[in-house]
Amino acid sequence: MNHWTRAAACALAAIGLTGCGGAAHAPHSRVHLAVLSSAPEMVSGGDARVAVSAAGEVHGKLTFRLNGQPIDPPMQAQGERVEGVVSGLAEGKNLLEVAYLNDSGRTVSDALVLTNHPSGGPVFTGAQQQPFVCRTQESGLGQPLVDNQDGIGHPVFDQPGGRLVGHSKSCAIKTQIHYFYFNGESFKPFDAARGYGAPPADLKTVTVAGASVPYVVRVEAGTINRFVYTIAMLAPSAQRADTFDTASWNRKLVYWLRGGVGLGHQQGTAIWFNGGLRGAERQIISGILAQGYAVASSSGNETGVHYNMRLAEETAMMTKERFIEAVGRPAFTIGIGGSGGAVQQYLFAQNRPGLLDAGIPVQSYPDMVTQTIPVADCPLLEQYFNEEAARDPASMWAVWSRRRLVEGMNGSDTVLNPVTDKPGSTECINGWQGAVPTVLNPVYKDPRYELVAKNYGYPADVFAAVKWTHWNDLANIYGAKADGHAPSPIDNVGVQYGLGALLAGQIGKEEFLRLNACVGSWKEPSQFAQWDAAADPFDARNMQRSAGCRDPGGLPAPRRAGDIGAMRAAYASGHVFTGQRLDIPMIDVRPYLEPALNMHNARQAFSVRARLLDANRAAAARQVIWFTAAQADQGARALEALAVLDSYLTTRRAPEGFSDKCFDAGGAVIGVGPSAWDGILNRAPQGACSAAFPVYSSPRMVAGDSIKGDIFKCRLKPVATALRDGTYADTVRFSAGEREWLERIFPQGVCDYRFGDQGRPPRW
Template sequence: MRQAVGRRHGAVWAAMSLAAALLAGCGGGSGGLTAAPGGGSPAPVVPNPGPGPSAPEVSLAGLKFWVGEQGPSGETAFSGPQQQPFLCLTSLSNLGEPIVDNQDGIGQPVYQVPGNTASPLLGYSKRCGVKTQVRYFYYTGSDFAAFDPATQFVTPPANLQRVRINGADLPFVVRVEAGTINRFSYSVAMLAPFAESTATPKDLDNSVWNQKMVYWMRGGVGVGHQQGKAMWFGGLWGEEKPVMPRLLEQGYAVVSSSGNETGVHYNVRLAEETAVMVKEHFVQTYGKPKYTVAMGISGGAVQQYLFAQNRPKGLFDAGVPIQSYPDMVTQAIYVSDCSLLEQYFKDEVALNAGSMWATWTNRTLVEGLSTSATKTNKFLGGAGSSECIEGWGTAAPGVINPVFTDPAYQATANALGWPTAFTNVKWTHWNDLANIYGTDARGYAPIPVDNVGVQYGLKALKDGFITADEFLRINACAGSWKEQDEYLTWLMPPADPFDSRNMRRSADCRTGAGTPAPRRSGSLKAMNIAYTAGQVFTGKSLDIPLIDLRPWKEDQLDMHNSRQSFSERARLAAGGGNQANQVIWFTGETSTTGVATRAMDALSILDAYLTTGTRPARFTDQCFTNAGQTIAAGSQVWNGILDNRPAGACTQSYKVYSSPRMVAGDSFRGDMFKCALKPVATALADGTYGATDPFSTAEKTWLNKVFAAGVCDYSKPDVGRPAGV
């Protein structure tokens, strides 16, 4: 994984990671603020309708175009108002400067000398469009390099690899079409081992295309306001380099768009529309493929689950989600707890060096996530850290803090000649999707982050690993996040590693005589809209086969924690979706080459499934060793995770962790935005704290003080979920 704008295949959540890659030209995104010309303050907007009969369909107009022509990139009824400011990164994709499309001050200024504000201003680009172009690349054995078909078919480069097609040994040359659709940079890559004309699509030699398509989607977590980079013209990521040659040598067409990179944006509705448009352009240009299989890592996997739910049948026919999450917004439920808890542990250790929290592995008791006694801590230094820090430590400032802007974003805007671009941007995930969530009169989108009634460490208390006194201190001192208009910019580590200046805390929370830190009640409107706008995977629908592939990285404290695959399965079970369409593979192969090998194995099984219409025997739950050998396969291998049966062979081989909310009593689904509450007296009487009451009389008084509004009743539905969804 690399630090790039919206860091690639992992939901990096950090604005600093997102912006760092902006300068490298690798991230960022779109959403939907309605802005004044030139990037002024956004006006309040009403949310777009979500999926359903009343929602407008994706427009397919203007998608038949070719070299020298532009793809459609105007505002649509489906995704709503286009976000401004919006950085055009076509130059960083090696596609050239964006085309001027207005003289009204809307969008990125385009200068005669790119980025030089002293040169004549040519106009503005609000659509970031470029003319479509075709280039060729050849495979060197480790990467792809530019190829000149006019000369190098005759005099090939010394390191040009060969590929065996239908018994013939051919030069490994790839044709890539690239341009813009829906304001994002797209690409279409196909093996092209023969000299050909590109005058029209009919002149292309597609004789080695196997008539099948792979739609590749990238990961990361972006908070918008940029276009992202095209694959191929803008380069390949490390994990793509071992996959692309294998796909292409088998004859697959590989299609992608920066609009389907979640490091660019996390507006699933906009991403869905973009995928529909890009695929339709492919169909109109090259012909309808026999089938389309989606592939992608992290956010690229999230899109597969959500597109399968929101657009059943027709867009993708199958998928290989790698290191998946069910969706982005329900990750924020537990990730928002991480810094609150780590700040508490930091304070406790500072007050008492002998605190149990000085032993890093003890933190799993309350955080649920993996910890390590030996890993060097990226925030605090020294030995010992947690997934909460290594994986999610920048989540709160990167996704929740509206005023934190990494300098790299501004540096990019400066380099593009647009120094005032980000003056009024509110850097949150929900403001990035303001055309879905709406905004208040001050321009803030509502956010669903809520921890009222959450009893952190409840399972540890019941199991006897922490005392009642420690349980009460955690819950009295954990606090919550402030409201959006109260935020200050993040003082990056080591100054304020967990963004504590933006927490609601209490200086005297550690005894029953003190004042508990307040909790935060999230916006029911935001929760409702997240569901109705298709941003949450509910498990009600999964009409295509998916092989959910996960390299096990818990010992690395990687954010792609292992329980996510089972959260998806639990949601399918609760929602009535087709559980038989999801199989789960874990592997100890964590190298990019190892994961690529397993992904191609999964693709071969899906190919057989789609070609024959018959479910292959290997389309089943499996787990593999570090060397790629099968440990076990079959419907029983994951027993003991979502049921009380004896642990299956894969369950025994790979430890599955949980989350702060799950050890507080929530289910494995991990989709409870806001719990229903019950009185403390009811909890004391109904066994919430175990068969034996762990509290003294004084501690019960303290418990009632901490949870004056009541505690979570996880036996009841999510208060934030609309009826019937």
């Protein structure tokens, strides 16, 4: 067997197509072929950056074959190896072989099977969504390319308002190069052909590696996996437009991720174009680029575009692959992003090790899907409180700040309420009221979808079959029932709302019983009606209620049992952050927003840590938590965190700055070190940061759940057992009539959270 066929046979044997007398990478071969841009089985776009290393000098001594045919890819020396981009891969499996004439005059070889996927995707996420609105025009990047005449996808016209020339399923555009310069406040378009010789008067300079260079940025824009990606890097001098000038690159990559809550069916827009860089984003990205980092991003990594975390993971993987092919493999990659952009970092670390090497989640949650638990509770509770306050102006619930006794989240008597337009509100309203329909209501859609579709020439009924919930958006994960609706895990069977307040003497037995009898639950998705925020702010028409619930002898409002299969799918697909894996350092940066009743509440950082402590205590040491008193300070803190993580990854050990910490409104450190947050997750006296920044809870925590907040469905115990086992302590004694009412409210039993608080998925 010659040197070509032996390597090929071994590579093919690895995928079960032939036999091999030995390993493809036998120690005596002294040559090794590797893919740098992706895993060999997850190549996309028809090309891959590869490296060849051997015991001796290899440059100029290599020959390549792709699928049996000689090729001559451009290779460059990188230390003791050579690397370059191999192009022309066919879709599916490809055999890449390399042969090397070593110093002994012996030819040795190696081979790899590369599985190539389309640049438009998918790689592993399955069938792509339709309808799907392409939005490259809104980014100033032109219409997408026509890829079919079958009427599938986005309409493409020969000119605005002109003749229809075809449709685009992939939303693809040709790769484009744009230049921008920084004037100290914003990025402006830059004419690279003329500007270096006659720069704009307001062009700033930046010092990188001791050299002062013009602050000009080269941005490559294109489409990958149907989303718009960008790669940005300093461009200090005139250069060929088809290559990156890496003279000022520090060999490190920042992957930028965005937040929001979206339901798919659209491409999103690019961050660099048409004023796409937002407030704090501009501050942080300008600081990152000024230090020589490259910045990659994709509209597919904005949760305001979609909340499919597997699709986000796939998109980031493919975008980073493109970066490595175009620029080279970075020394390391650090993720930065807020809200849903922060969620992505935790889930990428859990589900795709190696995609990121460190992360700076800003205003994070552990994941999105477990946030649907309090999101679903909030309107039920607020509707009850409002009805009670309307019935009796002297009701305790007419005082907004008292609602926190049951909701756990903060409430204020002075913060403006967006529903009443008067002082007095809660986080349930100011933070979460608008999120409910996108989670639960399949017939509610953001009106901007229809407006955009109309402007692009879609038929009026293009979205008629779409069911607008997170669960249906991920129907390939959760499945769908015969009626087309995806199963939902939303469940409140056995939840004793306000239990903690009852035990603390903050509400009485009658109020506790009436609350739980009347709070009700959500209807099944097939029963939902359209939401009118002005007339029905809490979507009460879609709740299961009971007119006689206030009467001890009346019929309690029913509770809803969630779909167990959907719960299991959420865990199995990696949409729940379990805490079992966090192999990279993370600095969780959070402005303290509790006084504003903002949805990015302080509890979330500790929910992450609690899951880590329960599942993998070693991993918990890789997460540190920074709070700042002022939201305006979060940009400076994010850049400080970047410097700390850069040091961590460069030296391969945690620097002194990698520690829990909090800052006052002036940026001065209030507390730092292992005890800074004492009293939140342990029983130690309050630390300096814990005292400065009070952490609130949630409706389920008041009902007995832990701060982890990862239980969709609690394990139940009979009410009779709860009455005996200390659930109500010695201070709450129910009369016979009250016990009978409790039994009718909870015919299936009440939650026993002791069996769902061990760092494991819920017990069913």
